[in-house]
C-alpha cells in the first residue's frame with residue numbers, strides 16, 4: 001500500500017488527458033477547418049470540464065494526405081491551423097489555466113514533401129539517401145519483401161528516378177524514416193528539444209511500435225486468422241516490420257531527452273497485446289511513461305473478459321509502471337456507436353474510476369456518435385483505399401457540436417466534414433443546462449475523481465465479475481474507499497458480494513435516482529446501471 005506523504009504523484013498520474021482533433025474542434029476564421037485560435041476560444045470550456053492536459057493531433061505543415069500525420073516541417077504550424085505565434089499564445093493560455101499541452105509527434109515517417117525526403121529521393125548518393133529505407137528490386141522486378149501498407153496495398157513504392165523502392169508503412173506519401181541511421185535519431189530528438197524548449201509538456205508518439213524494422217527485412221508470415229472483412233494489411237503478421245527489440249533503445253533516447261526537462265510526459269501509441277505493450281515502459285522504467293492501453297477499444301464489451309483484462313494488465317505492469325485507459329481516439333469507432341448511448345455512460349464511469357490516467361476523445365463527453373458520411377464525401381485515405389471494408393475514420397472526426405446555431409457553433413463557413421444530423425439536440429450548450437446530460441455526468445465524475453485520492457491514485461481491488469456485472473474497489477491509505485459496480489448489460493440483475501460488511505452510499509450513478517441511496521452487499525441493479533459507492 002502506498003504511503004501518503006512518501007509518494008509524490010506527478011501531474012500526468014493525477015490528471016486527465018483530453019484529445020483534440022484540431023481540424024474539428026473550433027474554427028475561428030470561417031474556412032470550415034478548426035484551428036489554434038479556435039482551441040484558445042474554448043479553453044474555458046475545457047477547464048470547466050476539469051481536464052488536466054490537452055493533446056493536440058498534428059498541427060504541423062503538411063500536404064494533408066493523411067490529415068497532418070504526413071509532416072513536411074516538424075518545427076512549424078500549418079497555416080490552416082495558424083502560426084507559431086498562435087501556438088505560443090495557446091500554450092501560454094493553457095499554462096495560465098493550470099493545464100498542460102501535449103503534442104503529437106510523428107517520428108516514424110515524414111511527408112514525401114518533407115525536404116529530407118526530397119533530398120533523399122534526388123539521387124542515390126545524396127547525403128540523406130540513407131535517411132529513408134531504400135532497397136533494390138528483386139531479380140524478377142518485384143519489391144524487396146512482402147510487407148503490406150496499413151492503408152492497403154504493397155508497402156513499397158518504386159522510384160523511377162533512382163531505380164529503387166522505398167518503404168512506407170502507411171501511404172506512399174508517408175515514407176518511413178530509417179531509424180537505424182544515427183543522423184535521423186539526432187534530427188528527431190532535436191525536434192523534441194525544439195518543442196520542449198517552447199514549454200510543451202509532453203508528446204504522444206505516433207505508431208511507436210513501428211519505428212524500427214528488421215535489419216534483414218525478412219518476409220512477414222501469413223496470418224492464419226485472416227478474414228476477408230479485415231483490412232488487407234491483416235493478411236500478414238507484422239513480425240518483422242514492427243515491435244523489433246531495437247525499438248526500446250530509441251524510446252529510451254526519447255525519454256532521456258524528456259528527462260532533461262522537468263515533469264514532461266512520453267506517451268506511446270502502441271497497438272500490441274498487453275504482454276508486449278508493457279515492455280514499452282522500458283528497462284528500469286526508462287521507456288514511455290504511458291504506453292497507451294487500448295483494451296477498452298479492442299475487447300468485447302463483456303464483464304468477465306474486461307475483468308480478466310484489467311487484472312492481467314494490473315499484474316503485468318512493471319514496478320512503478322503507471323496504468324492508463326483510453327476510450328476513444330481519432331482512428332477508432334466512438335464508444336457511443338460501439339456499445340450504445342446507455343452503455344457509454346457506464347463506460348465513462350469505468351474510464352474515470354479505473355486506476356490510471358484516463359484519456360477522453362473530444363465529443364465523448366457529450367456522447368457524440370459516429371456520423372455516417374456519404375460515399376462521395378469520404379476523405380480519409382484509409383476509407384478511400386479500401387472502399388468495401390467500411391474502414392473510413394471520417395465518422396469519428398466530425399465537428400464538435402457546441403450549440404444549435406447553423407453549423408453547431410463550430411464554424412461560420414462550411415464545415416470540412418459534415419455535422420451529425422442531431423447536433424441541434426445533442427450539443428454542449430444544451431447539455432450544460434440539463435443536470436442529467438452526458439456532459440453533466442462527465443463533469444461531476446471528473447470533479448469527484450479529482451477530489452478523492454482513492455479514485456485518483458488509489459489501489460485497484462477486483463471485487464466481482466459475472467456475465468453482466470463488473471465490480472471493483474478503489475482505496476488509498478486512510479481515505480474513504482469506493483466501490484464501483486457496473487452493469488455492462490441492458491438487463492437487470494441481482495448480485496451478492498462475498499463481503500457481508502459492505503455498506504455505503506451511492507454518490508454518483510448513471511441513473512441519478514440511485515444517488516443518496518444506501519447499499520449493502522446484496523444489490524439488484526437495473527440494466528445499464530453503474531454505481532459509484534462511498535463505503536462507510
Ligand code: GLC
Pocket residue numbers: 066069070106170206207269330331
Ligand atoms: C497513427 C495515427 C493515425 C495515422 C497513422 C499514420 O495510427 O493515429 O491517424 O493515420 O498513425 O501516421
